[in-house]
Amino acid sequence: MSDAIHATTAPAPVGAYPHARRVGDLLFLSGVGPRVPGTNAIPGNIHDATGRVTEYDIEAQCRQVFANVRAVLEASGARWQDLVDVTVFLTDMGRDFERYNQVYAEHFNDPLCAPCRTTLGITALPTPIAIELKCVASLNARGS
Template identity: 45%
Template sequence: MGFNITGKAPRPLGSYSHAVKAGGFLFVSGQGARHPDTGEEEGVEVDTDGNIVSYDIEVQTEAVIKNLRVTLEEAGLTMNDLVDVTVFLSNMKDFPKYNKVYEKHFSFPDPPARTTVEVSKLPGKNHIEIKATAIYPNG
């Protein structure tokens, strides 16, 4: 049922699968901006103590969408197969910039349903996380 993607997406930080197939659906765990090779969050500048100095929500959004796309492709699906997306932002002020990047990747005729919420903190140095549900066209 569940599976992890080796080398193409960042390793899970905890005991969970990248995605789980159930009843003709693929449930994708929250994807962050971690690079699959380094494990470091993209688009973040830190000081010598590891504290976040600044972040680029557009770079982080691109990285998250790339990780989502890789997970879908590994399961034999595409972005067009998404039916529902939940986006978590650490600051709703980032919505316009994140939305601009999001629209580049979801401009097809029937984009998925989407909910965007602000949360107080995300794992690691992420300022955006996306979880999603896709449907297998033939069940």
């Protein structure tokens, strides 16, 4: 049996799924993007007159996605330090990897304590975002 978690401090999921699901001592987060809670605005996106995204700021999106992951973790009773695995999806690996990696290092500044990480370049995400994270946390990681 597992417990579904819905975080009121994170943006609502874009589909019919929970923010996270706890199974034993593991917490599985659904994909988390950089939408702003309450407004669904996407930081750093610049639109043309037709509403098409013409430019975006990957650093702003990275900072928001990390804030959203933290909100889901906290709503689940977990902490940032409980993360054990992070899968990152970037829609433009060549353009964004270096800046994303710099922001990632600010949030995980000790590689010996950082979660495992996989970064994938993909062609699109379901909303006009440039980054999405899929995370797993271990509630047992806190030593309790």
